[in-house]
Amino acid sequence: xxxxxxxxxxxxxxxxxxxxxxxxxxxxxxxxxxxxxxxxxxxxxxxxxxxxxxxxxxxxxxxxxxxxxxxxxxxxxxxxxxxxxxxxxxxxxxxxxxxxxxxxxxxxxxxxxxxxxxxxxxxxxxxxxxxxxxxxxxxxxxxxxxxxxxxxxxxxxxxxxxxxxxxxxxxxxxxxxxxxxxxxxxxxxxxxxxxxxxxxxxxxxxxxxxxxxxxx
Amino acid sequence: xxxxxxxxxxxxxxxxxxxxxxxxxxxxxxxxxxxxxxxxxxxxxxxxxxxxxxxxxxxxxxxxxxxxxxxxxxxxxxxxxxxxxxxxxxxxxxxxxxxxxxxxxxxxxxxxxxxxxxxxxxxxxxxxxxxxxxxxxxxxxxxxxxxxxxxxxxxxxxxxxxxxxxxxxxxxxxxxxxxxxxxxxxxxxxxxxxxxxxxxxxxxxxxxxxxxxxxx
Numbered sequence: 001x002x003x004x005x006x007x008x009x010x011x012x013x014x015x016x017x018x019x020x021x022x023x024x025x026x027x028x029x030x031x032x033x034x035x036x037x038x039x040x041x042x043x044x045x046x047x048x049x050x051x052x053x054x055x056x057x058x059x060x061x062x063x064x065x066x067x068x069x070x071x072x073x074x075x076x077x078x079x080x081x082x083x084x085x086x087x088x089x090x091x092x093x094x095x096x097x098x099x100x101x102x103x104x105x106x107x108x109x110x111x112x113x114x115x116x117x118x119x120x121x122x123x124x125x126x127x128x129x130x131x132x133x134x135x136x137x138x139x140x141x142x143x144x145x146x147x148x149x150x151x152x153x154x155x156x157x158x159x160x161x162x163x164x165x166x167x168x169x170x171x172x173x174x175x176x177x178x179x180x181x182x183x184x185x186x187x188x189x190x191x192x193x194x195x196x197x198x199x200x201x202x203x204x205x206x207x208x209x210x211x212x213x214x215x216x
Numbered sequence: 217x218x219x220x221x222x223x224x225x226x227x228x229x230x231x232x233x234x235x236x237x238x239x240x241x242x243x244x245x246x247x248x249x250x251x252x253x254x255x256x257x258x259x260x261x262x263x264x265x266x267x268x269x270x271x272x273x274x275x276x277x278x279x280x281x282x283x284x285x286x287x288x289x290x291x292x293x294x295x296x297x298x299x300x301x302x303x304x305x306x307x308x309x310x311x312x313x314x315x316x317x318x319x320x321x322x323x324x325x326x327x328x329x330x331x332x333x334x335x336x337x338x339x340x341x342x343x344x345x346x347x348x349x350x351x352x353x354x355x356x357x358x359x360x361x362x363x364x365x366x367x368x369x370x371x372x373x374x375x376x377x378x379x380x381x382x383x384x385x386x387x388x389x390x391x392x393x394x395x396x397x398x399x400x401x402x403x404x405x406x407x408x409x410x411x412x413x414x415x416x417x418x419x420x421x422x423x424x425x426x427x428x429x430x431x432x
Contacts, residue, residue, distance in 0.1 A: 048360040049315065060304050061365065065318070068310035075303045087291045088276050094284035099265065102281070102318040112323070115349065120336065133331070144264040149277065 001026030002056040004046055006033045007209035008177075008216075010105060010170040011066040012053040016209075017166045018070045020200035022077045026055070030211060033110055051109075067101050070163055082163050092149075093157040096142065096164035100171040104138035108174065131178050138171060139185045146187040156191055161198070169195045173206060177216045217242030218272040220262055222249045223425035224393075224432075226321060226386040227282040228269040232425075233382045234286045236416035238293045242271070246427060249326055267325075283310075283317050286379055298379050308365075309373040312358065312380035316387040320354035324390065347394050354387060355401045362403040372407055377414070385411045389422060393432045 003019065003026040005012035019026060031037045031052055038050045046062045047054045054062045055069050057076075063069050074082045083090045106112070108131045116122045116130060146152045156164035172192040175182055182189045195201045206212055219235065219242040221228035235242060247253045247268055254266045262278045263270045271279045273292075279285050290298045299306045322328070324347045332338045332346060362368045372380035388408040391398055398405045411417045422428055 048364075049319075049357040051319070061308075061367075063304075063307050063311065065311035065314040067318070068307045068314055071310060072303055072307040075306065087288055088279075090291070091279050091284045091288040092277075094287060095279065095281035098281040098284055098318070102283070102314070103265075103267070103322050106319050106322050107328070111353075115346075119345075119349075120338070120342070122336070126336070129335075130331075133335075137327075141265040148264075151277075 002029055003027065004029045004031050004043065004052060004054040004056075004062075005209075006031050006052055007206045007212035009033060009052040010174050010206075011051075011101070013173065013204060013206055014066045014101070014166050014170045015053045015055065015069050015073075016204040017169065017201055018073050018082060018163075020204050021080060021082065021161065022073055024073070024077065028210075032211075067097060067163070067167075070166065074163075080161070082161065082166070084157060084160070084162060089151065089157055092151055093162040093164040096145065096156050097162075097167040099138050099141050099145075100167035103141070104134050104171065105174070107134040108178075128178065132180050135171070135175050135178065135180050139175065139180075139182070139188060142168060142171070142188050143185040146191065152187065154194060161195065165191060165195050168192060169201055177206075218245055219243065220245045220247050220259065220268060220270040220272075220278075221425075222247050222268055223422045223428035225249060225268045226390050226422075227267075227317070229389065229420060229422055230282045230317070230382050230386045231269045231271065231285050231289075232420040233385065233417055234289050234298060234379075236420050237296060237298065237377065238289055240289070240293065244426075248427075267327075283313060283379070283383075286382065290379075296377070298377065298382070300373060300376070300378060305367065305373055308367055309378040309380040312361065312372050313378075313383040315354050315357050315361075316383035319357070320350050320387065321390070323350040324394075344394070348396050351387070351391050351394065351396050355391065355396075355398070355404060358384060358387070358404050359401040362407065368403065370410060377411065381407060381411050384408060385417055393422075 031043050044050060047064050053066060054064045056062050063072055083093055116127050146156060151157055153159040155161050156168055169192050172182060247259050260266060263280050269282060271285050279288055299309055332343050362372060367373055369375040371377050372384055385408050
């Protein structure tokens with residue numbers, strides 16, 4: 001297995017958590033987003049969309065999109081499972097994951113921040129407001145759901161780790177990168193803190209990866 | 217079953233196609249996005265995130281996020297299946313779906329268009345450029361994958377309809393709404409045309425829904 005990733009990529013972070021939880025240790029190939037290596041020929045051959053992460057497993061074509069890769073890992077390495085067995089519980093775990101991975105994260109990735117800066121000529125304060133706004137919208141949605149649903153347990157969906165927790169942790173880490181206070185979101189924060197006590201999450205943290213700075 | 221939707225919502229369109237393919241006819245509850253009904257108390261009780269679609273099935277809490285709902289429908293009503301049986305094929309179908317539903321569509325939904333207009337004070341030409349840019353990025357990614365992969369068949373993944381086709385059709389329909397020419401994307405266009413010959417897709421089209429105008 002070859003895992004194309006970068007320390008700062010939150011979508012790569014999600015897949016790294018899943019790999020750790022499954023006990024998998026692929027070769028890691030660094031694609032430096034800050035140097036634009038995702039746009040270079042070598043990586044375009046792997047993923048023409050020029051987005052991280054990508055995973056090679058055996059002879060098949062590269063797998064891409066973090067949620068699709070996590071579902072693949074769960075189907076091919078079923079233990080420990082990252083989706084509950086019961087259909088409604090699976091649906092809620094997936095929906096919570098999508099609040100992060102579909103509704104929020106795509107709005108703050110490098111290519112969007114580049115467009116805001118270079119096409120729309122927004123200044124840094126306007127760009128930070130944009131990022132905080134969409135991070136906050138997802139945090140509001142997560143907190144509203146998690147704090148009121150009887151399905152919330154030790155983790156986001158019940159008492160076992162699911163794909164929802166993986167996404168919530170990546171989102172909270174993004175909020176930290178952009179200095180957004182998580183205090184108004186106590187249920188989110190409790191779940192993140194619980195997850196980060198797990199070595200599979202802790203080892204996957206962006207700042208623990210080769211090439212990462214000590215802080216952002 | 218109760219299906220909260222709106223004719224113009226592309227995420228609702230995706231779920232409507234899946235419901236039609238499964239032969240399901242839920243009660244439809246209209247939430248008029250143009251009148252802001254998604255922000256009214258009645259719908260906030262259903263989905264505090266104030267986003268369409270939502271699905272009620274029996275006594276459980278509302279289901280939300282279009283891709284999670286489609287997976288739920290596929291798990292609870294397995295025929296015809298909307299995800300292939302083989303793990304790699306499932307992963308590719310999900311990844312193509314996510315290029316639309318995660319990387320592109322969240323960037324052009326009403327709440328983002330409102331932010332561009334009212335917070336960033338962009339004029340109509342700038343907003344249209346934004347929309348065309350992100351629609352185009354996804355179309356480039358889809359076309360690059362679909363036109364080169366040996367897994368592409370009559371449909372996006374092989375010769376049977378999957379969740380990928382549902383998302384690609386919703387994306388092409390969004391492109392039409394915003395007057396973006398699909399000519400540079402012949403494989404996307406072929407698949408969309410093939411899908412639209414299927415009554416489950418044709419009946420689900422936004423402009424065929426109650427309250428829709430004759431054109432946009």
